[in-house]
Amino acid sequence: MSIDVHVHPWTRAFMKRNGPIMKACDFFKLDVSELPETTDQLLVEMEEAGVARAVILGQDTHATKNQNFKNYTMKNDEVAGIAARSGDRLVPFAGVDPNAGGDALRELKRAVRKLGMRGLKIHSSANSVYLNDKRLMYPLYEFCEDSGVPILFHTGTTGLGDCEIKYSKPELLDEVCQSYPDMKVVMAHFGWPWPEVAVAVALRNPNVFIDVSGWRPKYLPQSVFPYLNGPLQDRFLFGTDYPMMRQKEWLGDFEANLKGRLKPGVAAKLLSGNAKRLLSD
Numbered sequence: 001m002s003i004d005v006h007v008h009p010w011t012r013a014f015m016k017r018n019g020p021i022m023k024a025c026d027f028f029k030l031d032v033s034e035l036p037e038t039t040d041q042l043l044v045e046m047e048e049a050g051v052a053r054a055v056i057l058g059q060d061t062h063a064t065k066n067q068n069f070k071n072y073t074m075k076n077d078e079v080a081g082i083a084a085r086s087g088d089r090l091v092p093f094a095g096v097d098p099n100a101g102g103d104a105l106r107e108l109k110r111a112v113r114k115l116g117m118r119g120l121k122i123h124s125s126a127n128s129v130y131l132n133d134k135r136l137m138y139p140l141y142e143f144c145e146d147s148g149v150p151i152l153f154h155t156g157t158t159g160l161g162d163c164e165i166k167y168s169k170p171e172l173l174d175e176v177c178q179s180y181p182d183m184k185v186v187m188a189h190f191g192w193p194w195p196e197v198a199v200a201v202a203l204r205n206p207n208v209f210i211d212v213s214g215w216r217p218k219y220l221p222q223s224v225f226p227y228l229n230g231p232l233q234d235r236f237l238f239g240t241d242y243p244m245m246r247q248k249e250w251l252g253d254f255e256a257n258l259k260g261r262l263k264p265g266v267a268a269k270l271l272s273g274n275a276k277r278l279l280s281d
Ligand SMILES: [Zn+2]
Pocket: 006, 008, 241
């Protein structure tokens, strides 16, 4: 049974309220009528696909200047509530808006200590904050390193419209990881179009993981594949970016196009073993 580390607990109604997300649906050529109507549908789809657990990601843009993201926040209480009703099948990561300064750190502490959330998600392009911003980001990093809270970062380009990818370049995380060597980091989407940089950052920083979400396995770039199959086989993570990509669809493509090319043991590490280590299960 696999663990999907990159799931958005979005409903169709929530997505329709967000112009940048609707642009992502266009980007992925999605049929809006097939988007989930309720968050319960996620559990049904996981069951059908054989996915045992999933990390659901919070998001917070309440203090962000970019008005296109004014409807984008999902409250941590809501995300933690969805996880609590799942019987341990959903693992909640908090969202905070770094633009809120001290309030962001307070909210992160509350999410971890009071709500029992298990990690942090940062989409720096949605927040218009550079990943290596010392004033806004480093206090969050300090808490995460000290508390053993992993951070999943969006890295590289994004399907989301109305924002800029310069904030999410994987090279910015090298400086961060050198400053916080014990912090567990996930670089989502292997930082494309800078996958070699993401791989280099992971090779230099042993607590950095890479998730393959948002990509069909058959399109995995050749510059990434040898590392998944070799020196970084303990650090690659299965993720879908649900509901932009569905679990059944991803795993079917994996069986058909990628599994047979992997060395013995690598598939199990990718699908669940590495995620268990990330989540300290
Ligand atoms: Zn995502």
